[in-house]
Amino acid sequence: MHVLPTHDALRQILPSVIFELADRFVRAGHELSLVGGPVRDLYLGRVSPDLDFTTSARPEDTLKIIAGWADNTWDVGREFGTIAFKKGTYTLEVTTYRADAYDKDSRKPVVAFGDNLHDDLFRRDFTMNAMALRLPELELVDPFDGVSSLTDQQIRTPGSPDISFSDDPLRMMRAARFASQLKIEVSPEVRQAMSEMTDRIEIISAERVRDELVKLINGADPRAGIDLLVDTGLADRVLPEVSALRLEIDEHHRHKDVYQHSLTVLEQAMELETDAEGAVPGPDFVLRFAALMHDAGKPATRKFEPSGAVSFRHHDMVGSKLVKARMRALRFDKDTTKAVARLVELHMRFYGYGDAGWTDSAVRRYVTDAGSLLERLHRLTRSDVTTRNRRKAERLAFAYDDLEARIAAIAEQEELDSIRPDLDGEQIMAILGIRPGPVVGRAYKFMLNLRLDEGVLGEETAGERLRQWWALQPEAQAGVTE
Incomplete structure (x- = not known):
């Protein structure tokens, strides 16, 4: 049963800034109520970080009431009756009673200011958010039985x-x-x-x-x-890519339910999030969304093989492109989009490690390709094991433990997080006697691959290998120095 704290308890729980504000509105002859989420959260046993109020005062009156008291004010929402301001560490929003009307083809309401709290609460989204505490008396106003919604x-x-x-x-x-x-x-x-x-x-x-x-x-x-x-x-x-994961299961049940699998991977990824001090503080949207969408490419790549098996070849690459397109359509920022799509692209990279093993070069490439997403990729890959076959699950977990141990060992030796070629661009130009241009970029890429494949060589050996590479390039043979 959700119960509102007692009057005295509320006085202790709620920030004093609420009562200071209420006193100013009452003295100015206006009503003020704490409304919506903050009231709902009190029933849930927590104090909301948001402080939202509704009032009989018009926006211009609100500005007068808080003048000289609020530290900063901004009125970008004034058209909709909202005045926001800062007082100490708190951000508060006061909105005039509303009785909105909507055009069925419009994205925005036609704002009509109301004159009573009941009508204002009626226009809110859900009954649990249509509760208010009149201030300063802390009288609960719940005309649509939001308390029952929380209880039920x-x-x-x-x-x-x-x-x-x-x-x-x-x-x-x-x-x-x-x-x-x-x-x-x-x-x-x-x-x-x-x-x-x-x-x-x-x-x-x-x-x-x-x-x-x-x-x-x-x-x-x-x-x-x-x-x-x-x-x-x-x-x-x-999010049609998620709906599409509900692949029709064939009569022989030759593949698992991809939709339920994806939800399980999401939940397992959540369990691997760390606290605020950890490598992937939760909730982490990038990790969670990548977990949900990691198999987005399967519907488009599903194929029934002559052997009776089902394959999803290249679903990682296809899925990465689908995820990128969907996130762009939803106007996600470039960095978030790139991160999620990259995780989806890389989520299959680990498979095969336990069977064939990887060279140090392959481990270095795994880390380099993951970049700053490595910790998330660790968690996504581990979460992608949902098999009920205990032996298979243990084998995959052991293999990934081994991979992480190898990554740690190589990192300790080579400071893997900041891999650079043995020679930088200036040194490359000096050794080859060339000027800045595309050839320098190609030479740098060659040196980086050499570093990934063979580890640290030292400047002398690296310089010799660079000269050997250069001798085979058409520009060197033509005597071009750019």
């Missing part, structure tokens, strides 16, 4: 869900996000409305969908959120 572990809307989702289709993504973050289910009527209204998500900008997806993936139970997106068909619109 059900996501509901204050009004009809089809109207709510038609007004703001992003709320369907939020439902999935809250299912992940709070480990609760959506009500049957919410699920049905999501299933029937998936096309409405098309009017929402890619950036807003992306932001909700990131929060979902980084939640406590992303499987629940992803399942909801897939089961309702919303994933077909926003």
Whole structure:
């Protein structure tokens, strides 16, 4: 049973800045309430880092009330009634009561300021977020029974869900996000409305969908959120590569359920995240999303072989391209996109190590190709073992333990994190007597490959090998020095 702390306990729990602000609004003759997530979180036994308020004051009145008290203010949301400001270490947002109206083809509401708290709460996304604490008396206002939603572990809307989702289709993504973050289910009527209204998500900008997806993936139970997106068909619109993982299982069951496998890999990757002091502090979106999407190339590469086996040749490369395209469509930044796509591309690289073994050169290339993603690649590769065959799982784990040990040993000897050729560009030009140009780049690449293949050679030996390479180049034979 979720219970709101007592009045006295709330006074101790809530930051004093809340009551200072309330006093200023009351003295100015306006209502002020703590609203939404911060109130919900009190029922969940935690204090939200967000401090959101709703008020009868218009934006211009709010600016007057906090003038000289707030440290900084910004009014980029003034058009929508929101004034944000900083007080000490806290960031606060105060929004005028709203009674929004929506155009069915518009991405944004037509803002209409309201005149009472009840109507403002009615326009909010879910009943658990439609609760308020009147300030300064700390009176709970819960006209749509948000407390019951938390107690029943059900996501509901204050009004009809089809109207709510038609007004703001992003709320369907939020439902999935809250299912992940709070480990609760959506009500049957919410699920049905999501299933029937998936096309409405098309009017929402890619950036807003992306932001909700990131929060979902980084939640406590992303499987629940992803399942909801897939089961309702919303994933077909926003993340079709995940829906496509539900490959039809052939009658002979010659391959595992790729969709369920991918969700298991995601959960196992989460378990391998480290704390804030570790190599991969969780929640780590790059690792988690790569785990979910690592087999995205399988549907396009599935082939039934004459032997009866099923193959997915080059699904790593195909999947990497699909992931990159999807993340670009969702307006992810270049670095995040590149990192996730690279992990997907590399996730199969390890297989075969336990059977054939690798030379030191192959180990160096593995580390170099992974670069800054090496720790994530370690975790992704280990997470990709979902077999119920205990002997096979133990063999793969032993092989990866061995690989990590070899990486550590080579790193200790060669400072693997900063591998450089024995000769830099200036030295290459001096030895070969050439000027800057493309040939220098080719020579540098040759020296880097030499370093990866054979380790440290020393400048003298490296210089001799460089001269041998140069003698075979067309530019040297033609006497070109650029």
